[in-house]
Amino acid sequence: MKGHIGEVNLYKTKRMRFHPALILFIVTALFLSACGIQANTNWPGMSALGDQVYVAYGPEVVAVNIPDQEIVWRFPEEPSRILYLAAPSVYDDLVVLGDYGEGQGALRPGVKSSLYYFSDSEAAASGTPRDVQTSPSISEDRIIAPVLQTEDAIYLGTADNKVFGIERRPGGGVQWTLETEGSIWGQPTAQDGTVFVTSMDRSVYALDGATGEQKWKNTLSGAISAKPFVADDVVYVASYDAKVHAFDAQSGDELWSSDATNWIWDMPAVTDSAVFYADNGGKVFSVDRETGNPLWDKDVANPVIARPLVQDDVVYIATGRADRNATTGTIFALSAEDGSQLWTVETSSPVFTSPVIVDDALVVFIQDTENGNAPLLNVYELESGILRWSMPLQNNDQEQ
Amino acid sequence: MGGLWDAIWQGVVINSMTNGLLALYDLLFNNFFLALAVFTLITRLVMLPLNVRQQRSTIKMQQMQPQIKEIQSKYKDNPQKMQEEFQKIGYSPTEQLGGCLVLFIQFPIFIGLYRAIQYVLASSPQAMFELSERVWLNVFSLESVTALLPVKNTFLWLNLAQPDPTYILPILVVATMFISQRLLTPTPQTTKNKKPAKDGKKEPEDAAASMQKQMMYTMPLMFGFFSLQFPAGVSIYFIFANLISMLQGWLARRSVAEERAELERSKAAKASESALSTAGAGSSTSQNDVAESRPPSTKKAKRKSKSKNR
Numbered sequence: 001m002k003g004h005i006g007e008v009n010l011y012k013t014k015r016m017r018f019h020p021a022l023i024l025f026i027v028t029a030l031f032l033s034a035c036g037i038q039a040n041t042n043w044p045g046m047s048a049l050g051d052q053v054y055v056a057y058g059p060e061v062v063a064v065n066i067p068d069q070e071i072v073w074r075f076p077e078e079p080s081r082i083l084y085l086a087a088p089s090v091y092d093d094l095v096v097l098g099d100y101g102e103g104q105g106a107l108r109p110g111v112k113s114s115l116y117y118f119s120d121s122e123a124a125a126s127g128t129p130r131d132v133q134t135s136p137s138i139s140e141d142r143i144i145a146p147v148l149q150t151e152d153a154i155y156l157g158t159a160d161n162k163v164f165g166i167e168r169r170p171g172g173g174v175q176w177t178l179e180t181e182g183s184i185w186g187q188p189t190a191q192d193g194t195v196f197v198t199s200m201d202r203s204v205y206a207l208d209g210a211t212g213e214q215k216w217k218n219t220l221s222g223a224i225s226a227k228p229f230v231a232d233d234v235v236y237v238a239s240y241d242a243k244v245h246a247f248d249a250q251s252g253d254e255l256w257s258s259d260a261t262n263w264i265w266d267m268p269a270v271t272d273s274a275v276f277y278a279d280n281g282g283k284v285f286s287v288d289r290e291t292g293n294p295l296w297d298k299d300v301a302n303p304v305i306a307r308p309l310v311q312d313d314v315v316y317i318a319t320g321r322a323d324r325n326a327t328t329g330t331i332f333a334l335s336a337e338d339g340s341q342l343w344t345v346e347t348s349s350p351v352f353t354s355p356v357i358v359d360d361a362l363v364v365f366i367q368d369t370e371n372g373n374a375p376l377l378n379v380y381e382l383e384s385g386i387l388r389w390s391m392p393l394q395n396n397d398q399e400q
Numbered sequence: 401m402g403g404l405w406d407a408i409w410q411g412v413v414i415n416s417m418t419n420g421l422l423a424l425y426d427l428l429f430n431n432f433f434l435a436l437a438v439f440t441l442i443t444r445l446v447m448l449p450l451n452v453r454q455q456r457s458t459i460k461m462q463q464m465q466p467q468i469k470e471i472q473s474k475y476k477d478n479p480q481k482m483q484e485e486f487q488k489i490g491y492s493p494t495e496q497l498g499g500c501l502v503l504f505i506q507f508p509i510f511i512g513l514y515r516a517i518q519y520v521l522a523s524s525p526q527a528m529f530e531l532s533e534r535v536w537l538n539v540f541s542l543e544s545v546t547a548l549l550p551v552k553n554t555f556l557w558l559n560l561a562q563p564d565p566t567y568i569l570p571i572l573v574v575a576t577m578f579i580s581q582r583l584l585t586p587t588p589q590t591t592k593n594k595k596p597a598k599d600g601k602k603e604p605e606d607a608a609a610s611m612q613k614q615m616m617y618t619m620p621l622m623f624g625f626f627s628l629q630f631p632a633g634v635s636i637y638f639i640f641a642n643l644i645s646m647l648q649g650w651l652a653r654r655s656v657a658e659e660r661a662e663l664e665r666s667k668a669a670k671a672s673e674s675a676l677s678t679a680g681a682g683s684s685t686s687q688n689d690v691a692e693s694r695p696p697s698t699k700k701a702k703r704k705s706k707s708k709n710r
Contacts, residue, residue, distance in 0.1 A: 109628045144525065
């Protein structure tokens, strides 16, 4: 009789009936829960104009009046599955923003992204934009880079390697398109009718703003996700090649380049005399604006993803995380003169979205890890780093 | 414990695969399609002993079904005898659990691969940052990583970081998975003329066969559906993995058939030897007579073996 019961059970095990649908359900659930879409997401974007900041934090875009400490409008009016992560562009009362791509349905592969246009003041009057115009499905991929508006044109770079020149009016027609060999992650910049575009194909493009014709192209040894900075006929470009390059805006000739220790994610801050940039290795650099010669450098320990800000001889740096388990970030105020630390403040999560300055306040977007990554706007005193106020951004409807 | 599991999962499984994929991309002329093909081949080679064992076991079990059924019905009231008979024909119910084990081992590897492909393709700044955190800078220098990234995500008409809009890859995923499933799931040797059970219910073996048949159709459709949503790079991985599975399935079938033929040949030889010795002991019979006097079952076995070899 030894082992008898066990043996019978074994045979019974073999006879158990598993319904295929149940197995498929378990497999699918495991697969989807384990895979998710995390690897495809991105950090929120933030821009500022006057007293207002505009935050695209995923499910919605929020305009916040900083002095009044109030939310001026929210977009969209009704919650949807579409994400908004590129910082909105606001110029002469027109808000233009791109979405992060919308699935085309279960049986239609791929995503398509659209542009949305509406009036800032009308949105503020009713708390949400009412008359929203769109350029639907303008891109076959996501829109990661913020749109650039000039007086008469809108410039858009997309993740499917394209640059668009669009007529500046709600739902404006596409005037020209240029295809690069890599995704566009940085906002274009314009000066005197020339549009400067950086691409993940490692190149900087200078294009005629009216026709899209290429004036010059300069290829670096690293990819570029940073927006180019243009001032006084010089284009400053930070790259993954651990360098900041200065190019002549007319010819594309390199004037100088200056080293970092690691990848540089976003554009440098430029003053009359110096250029400031920070890298993925946690170092901040100041170099001479004319020559690129090093002035000082400062260790801030953690990788810096957000662009540095400079105002009144103070450089503001917000750090990301040192490793995947890190739950805090740090804001540093450094003297532009010598890099000495003026103040520092810890944030409740790493900072990946570039902060903005509104009057005498530093506005920082935080995804508060202590509260389940709740989106939070923290406003600090520029002088002292003291937290002036903090505002949760999430709409109650979105929370539900 | 969660932290330890996360460290093992992220640090060992996903990061190893991510860096392995990146190293292959570096070695194979910065061609992500080639890197993916070789990467799939390597992971399948690592899993080969387990896979072949499982496939052979599945095929053997299927081929034994008539004998198993016969034993089950004959000794349904005597489990001990049933087990003895099962042992005689080399059937072990626990062996079937081995198949599940292989699936359980493969599943995390498959998910790890999926994540590694997504990380390496890094389709957003956040994904690129996460990739930069995972790259082993003691293996790759910063300069070499800078030269490698971003991975060139275009191949033929495809953006490997996006689903294939032409439906070609999803169709290939369905077709290759269906064929590989078919090769791995031989048609059960159930009798066509078999009458249904008195109570109208299916026999357990019939239910299992029906389930296998359903899986043969639903699994490819399900993965085809996934391919409509997932990056083309993942679909390419599915296709390569299916092609390798097809090859494995074909090899496993051939080796089982050869083994079986060998067994039948040795049985026939033994039977012939015993017939010879019986004839030698009784009278002086010619060699031809011996051949004629072979038991019918032996001839049948030979025919069966020949047909299998064909």
